[in-house]
Amino acid sequence: MARALVNIPPKAKRGEVITIRTLMSHQMETGFRYSTTGAPIPRDIITTFIATYNGEEIFRAELFPAIAANPFITFTTVATESGTIELTWRGDNGFAASEQATITVE
Amino acid sequence: MAGRALFVGLMLLASVTPGAHAATLELPPAGASSCGGCHAPPGVDTAVPTLHGKTAAEIVAQMQSFRSGAQPSTVMDRIAKGFTDPEIEAIAAWYARQK
Amino acid sequence: MMKHAISRRGVIAGLGAVTLGAPFVSAQAAPRVVVIGGGFGGATAAREMKALLPGADVVLVTNERTFTACPFSNLVIVGERELTAQEFGYRSIEKAGVRVAYSAAKSVDGSARVLTLEDGTTLPFDRLIASPGIDINWEGLPGYGMAAAEKMPHAWKAGTQTTLLRRQLEAMDDGGLVVMAVPANPYRCPPGPYERASLIAHYLKTRKPKSKLLVLDAKDMFSKQRLFLSAWAALFPDHLEWVGLSKGGKVLSVEPESLTFVTEFGRHTAAVANVIPPQRAAAIAAAAGIADATGWCPIDPATFESRLVPGIHVLGDASIAGAMPKSAFSANAQAKVCAAAVATLLTGGTPPEPRLINTCYSLVTPDYGISVAGVYHPAGGVIAEIKGSGGVSRADAPPDVRAAEALYAKGWFTTVTREVFG
Numbered sequence: 078m079a080r081a082l083v084n085i086p087p088k089a090k091r092g093e094v095i096t097i098r099t100l101m102s103h104q105m106e107t108g109f110r111y112s113t114t115g116a117p118i119p120r121d122i123i124t125t126f127i128a129t130y131n132g133e134e135i136f137r138a139e140l141f142p143a144i145a146a147n148p149f150i151t152f153t154t155v156a157t158e159s160g161t162i163e164l165t166w167r168g169d170n171g172f173a174a175s176e177q178a179t180i181t182v183e
Numbered sequence: 184m185a186g187r188a189l190f191v192g193l194m195l196l197a198s199v200t201p202g203a204h205a206a207t208l209e210l211p212p213a214g215a216s217s218c219g220g221c222h223a224p225p226g227v228d229t230a231v232p233t234l235h236g237k238t239a240a241e242i243v244a245q246m247q248s249f250r251s252g253a254q255p256s257t258v259m260d261r262i263a264k265g266f267t268d269p270e271i272e273a274i275a276a277w278y279a280r281q282k
Numbered sequence: 283m284m285k286h287a288i289s290r291r292g293v294i295a296g297l298g299a300v301t302l303g304a305p306f307v308s309a310q311a312a313p314r315v316v317v318i319g320g321g322f323g324g325a326t327a328a329r330e331m332k333a334l335l336p337g338a339d340v341v342l343v344t345n346e347r348t349f350t351a352c353p354f355s356n357l358v359i360v361g362e363r364e365l366t367a368q369e370f371g372y373r374s375i376e377k378a379g380v381r382v383a384y385s386a387a388k389s390v391d392g393s394a395r396v397l398t399l400e401d402g403t404t405l406p407f408d409r410l411i412a413s414p415g416i417d418i419n420w421e422g423l424p425g426y427g428m429a430a431a432e433k434m435p436h437a438w439k440a441g442t443q444t445t446l447l448r449r450q451l452e453a454m455d456d457g458g459l460v461v462m463a464v465p466a467n468p469y470r471c472p473p474g475p476y477e478r479a480s481l482i483a484h485y486l487k488t489r490k491p492k493s494k495l496l497v498l499d500a501k502d503m504f505s506k507q508r509l510f511l512s513a514w515a516a517l518f519p520d521h522l523e524w525v526g527l528s529k530g531g532k533v534l535s536v537e538p539e540s541l542t543f544v545t546e547f548g549r550h551t552a553a554v555a556n557v558i559p560p561q562r563a564a565a566i567a568a569a570a571g572i573a574d575a576t577g578w579c580p581i582d583p584a585t586f587e588s589r590l591v592p593g594i595h596v597l598g599d600a601s602i603a604g605a606m607p608k609s610a611f612s613a614n615a616q617a618k619v620c621a622a623a624v625a626t627l628l629t630g631g632t633p634p635e636p637r638l639i640n641t642c643y644s645l646v647t648p649d650y651g652i653s654v655a656g657v658y659h660p661a662g663g664v665i666a667e668i669k670g671s672g673g674v675s676r677a678d679a680p681p682d683v684r685a686a687e688a689l690y691a692k693g694w695f696t697t698v699t700r701e702v703f704g
Binding site: 208210211213214216217218219220221222223227228229230231257258261262264265266270 | 330334335611614615618619622625626629631634635636637638639640641653655656657658668670671672673675679683686687689690692693694696697698700701
Binding site for chain 3: 080082083084098100102146147149
């Protein structure tokens with residue numbers, strides 16, 4: 078059960094540096110644990126985060142074990158034009174989630 | 184002259200400040216001073232029983248049965264598990280001497 | 283006793299005239315112990331010090347003539363108790379032979395071993411015991427400050443702030459949203475925010491049932507969490523919502539004019555706003571050089587002597603006490619151990635290895651108590667919990683056990699305040 082929180086300013090001035098905050102809650106499994114029967118419990122982590130601005134990739138992160146159960150990723154970008162910012166998370170076991178928000182640039 | 188004054192002074196000190204000498208400093212055994220946070224001397228209106236007036240054997244038996252779980256409790260089982268038998272015996276003997 | 287004190291003073295004056303600068307003699311003569319802080323830690327330390335070393339000159343420095351206790355002040359906020367029940371004076375401590383200086387500690391010269399007070403008094407000491415408690419870190423939360431605290435009370439130091447929050451809750455219309463901000467660790471009384479949240483939810487449920495409490499927390503994990511969460515689910519499903527860090531609960535700033543909390547992912551405007559702000563050791567700790575970059579005071583786990591300034595011992599909320607929480611029970615227990623260590627050091631002995639106990643009770647309702655307890659010892663340079671000891675109340679305890687713990691909570695407060703101030 079995953080749940081994303083995002084904070085993208087709905088409005089910005091052209092050329093303004095904006096901060097984008099994201100937090101993906103996710104039931105992590107480190108891959109280092111064993112079940113009561115001794116079998117390794119398969120890893121289940123978020124491995125990739127990608128942000129696009131009107132289709133163009135502006136930020137990407139590769140995630141590895143020991144970073145965070147619920148990765149909080151915040152970054153800045155320049156508000157260039159009105160449009161859509163799309164955020165995508167991918168992970169083990171085919172995990173995929175995305176969020177999008179529109180931004181009006183004046 | 185000064186040397187003699189100092190000597191006399193020290194003699195006087197020795198006679199009037201017994202508390203300042205290690206020989207007379209009586210400290211409670213390890214852990215005992217914490218008990219007084221909840222366990223009051225007699226005459227205080229509280230649901231927590233007083234330890235004053237109990238014999239050392241009573242306190243030891245009570246602590247051991249809290250620790251083993253034989254005596255049900257709310258918090259004393261968790262506290263009793265932090266003490267070894269000799270530590271409990273020392274605390275009990277000290278409390279038995281408090282009036 | 284009094285006769286002894288007078289004759290000793292005469293002797294010291296005589297010695298001073300002929301043997302100035304003989305530290306051996308002055309240390310042996312009338313050990314001077316100054317204690318900073320009139321709370322549970324400081325008042326206990328001063329009293330215990332005088333009891334262990336009746337010949338010592340013990341001065342307690344406190345800037346208030348009346349001490350207002352924080353434990354149980356959450357009951358005052360919700361109208362279940364009066365603030366006067368939290369107030370204590372120093373008369374009995376003075377009767378026990380402790381001199382009380384009613385002024386604020388201003389600065390400490392650690393090498394000359396002299397404490398200077400706001401009123402100009404200088405107090406030389408052989409050993410200083412500092413239990414100054416906390417200060418609000420006013421710079422720690424953007425938008426918050428002393429003026430903001432009049433609109434969004436912290437009520438994290440008991441007194442006028444406690445009654446302010448109470449009046450705001452009483453004046454709130456039924457249907458209002460109460461919002462509480464909880465800081466990251468460390469802060470005074472780890473389970474305190476959750477006891478307060480419980481009691482406010484209980485108040486809303488019984489008095490203003492259309493209202494709700496929203497708790498915005500900078501943490502995902504907290505003290506007695508499972509017990510609180512299961513009690514909240516059972517008792518206050520419609521009146522309390524807790525939002526932890528990974529659900530966006532961290533408050534980044536506040537806007538006092540509109541009682542608004544700005545989190546990483548949203549804004550919440552309250553009818554009544556309670557901001558529990560970040561904290562640090564009280565200002566005298568930094569002035570004395572005993573606080574490190576964290577804002578808190580590192581100590582030796584056996585003697586509570588500062589790691590930074592020899593001759594100064596630090597205990598209570600201001601200290602970095604390892605596994606022991608910043609609680610009144612801890613401060614009281616630490617003060618007795620610290621006083622024993624100081625008494626031993628002043629008489630030329632080696633302090634024994636201590637054992638310390640903490641028990642923190644929290645009330646979910648006035649008749650529903652839960653607790654966390656621990657037994658501690660010095661290990662690896664810090665105060666560590668003894669393995670196998672301690673823990674929280676049983677998750678499956680029946681109502682009569684919860685009621686008994688509420689009763690024991692009140693018993694603890696009665697006993698400890700009597701021991702320290704009575």
